């Protein structure tokens with residue numbers, strides 16, 4: 001293995017949509033991220049992998065504005081930007097779907113997809129917005145459009161209660177909610193971790209659909225089979241630092257596992 005393996009550098013790398021450089025993060029005495037570089041292009045699924053404690057979640061939370069970095073530069077389409085809170089990230093089109101999904105079990109799909117931005121009926125302007133009746137039909141139409149965009153075929157009705165849906169359907173709803181807003185970057189944290197075979201398939205199809213609709217997708221997973229099915233490139237972190245980034249088509253699961261657990265055998269640490 002050598003630095004040749006690093007496909008992030010060179011003319012074949014797609015132009016990044018989101019790029020960060022030199023990200024540093026300490027939690028007290030823990031040096032969680034040590035000058036990490038990371039990028040993802042539109043129309044690309046970039047897998048972010050590493051052993052437990054490698055720094056994947058910390059990096060993702062920094063990109064989502066949920067944590068602030070101690071140092072580092074952020075770029076959208078190579079223009080410098082600031083991400084210091086979730087509002088900044090949202091305004092830049094960066095959305096994250098956490099493992100717990102944060103769906104409201106007692107509400108239906110349509111209501112979950114509209115949470116925080118519920119359409120209200122016209123003709124009630126004399127009332128404060130919060131008191132105006134919801135436009136249920138509009139909510140349903142918007143939800144159906146979001147589900148259709150992602151081609152979630154197993155969902156019978158957007159009026160179904162989320163509490164009664166399968167894990168795969170819930171994951172798809174959480175993704176649909178994230179991409180409902182103006183969104184160009186979607187980050188998914190272990191989206192198939194708790195799912196069986198059929199549900200995993202459904203979620204991987206949604207991830208591919210995101211790529212096909214020109215989103216930049218960051219995909220955190222420990223599952224090599226899923227990673228090799230869905231990703232275009234694989235960025236490996238180890239002990240809070242870059243190991244390297246590979247084109248998925250030019251590497252193997254064994255090579256990635258070795259990189260995750262032992263780094264590159266030539267001793268290189270940050271090939272990106």
Ligand SMILES: Nc1ncnc2c1ncn2[C@@H]1O[C@H](COP(=O)(O)OP(=O)(O)OP(=O)(O)O)[C@@H](O)[C@H]1O
Pocket residue numbers: 027030031032050051052053054055056057058059
């Ligand atoms: N809030 C925090 N306070 C203190 N240390 C933290 C905090 N969050 C993360 N860390 C530490 O930072 C390092 C990186 O953690 P992180 O959760 O980013 O790793 P990870 O690659 O996502 O791991 P996993 O696959 O287990 O989720 C670890 O040593 C972890 O203990």
